[in-house]
């Protein structure tokens with residue numbers, strides 16, 4: 283049909299007689315009725331929204347959020363149109379502090395704040411003896427008392443050794459190393475009690491554990507290992523048959539079964555702890571064993587056994 287129109291135009295240009303042109307007019311009109319006016323653009327435009335509309339409908343059927351983004355750009359556009367004012371305000375705000383020499387350092391301090399916050403994380407370590415069940419207790423929050431403290435303290439209430447649980451007369455606060463050594467030591471004493479007194483241990487009589495003080499209670503002395511949850515005082519043992527073997531009443535006579543068991547316990551402790559102080563160390567230890575894992579010597583391998 284376009285070819286016919288072009289032919290008619292060509293004939294007109296070639297100067298075809300008016301009569302002939304009149305004759306061709308009906309054909310031209312007929313062609314116009316068949317061939318719509320040159321309006322390809324409007325067709326192409328509706329074609330675009332058509333696919334877009336079903337897409338939106340499909341999205342509307344599934345999730346609700348999709349339609350939201352469309353109003354957003356509109357609002358954004360609206361805001362953008364009105365935006366120049368707020369942007370200008372922001373620029374003005376940024377521009378205002380700039381001239382102030384004092385305002386600049388304040389802004390520089392702000393970014394450093396998050397770095398400080400990251401240091402607030404509490405770093406603690408797990409205790410294998412607690413995980414295995416050899417030590418019965420739970421982790422405690424970090425302890426910090428001046429120079430004293432322990433990052434990963436435990437509250438220990440019992441140990442599981444030699445196939446049975448041996449309770450502590452009172453829960454003690456220790457670090458993991460002390461808890462593991464205590465379990466091994468109580469296991470050894472349990473075996474000695476079985477051999478010398480024909481009864482296994484039922485419980486351990488505990489004394490001071492965590493306490494921020496100087497050695498031997500002297501405030502002017504160096505801080506005791508008790509201040510770092512790295513020491514425990516033990517006053518005695520209770521056997522399953524009900525007998526009580528305590529340091530003060532039973533250290534002597536040494537030849538008695540009770541005295542012998544206490545010396546075996548003292549000797550076993552010297553192989554597991556770095557510091558063991560008993561009645562023969564000084565008067566302040568006449569009623570208990572002091573056990574700790576303090577560092578002695580340049581390589582922390584020296585031991586004190588008194």
Ligand SMILES: [Zn+2]
Pocket residue numbers: 490508513514515571572573
């Ligand atoms: Zn002590």
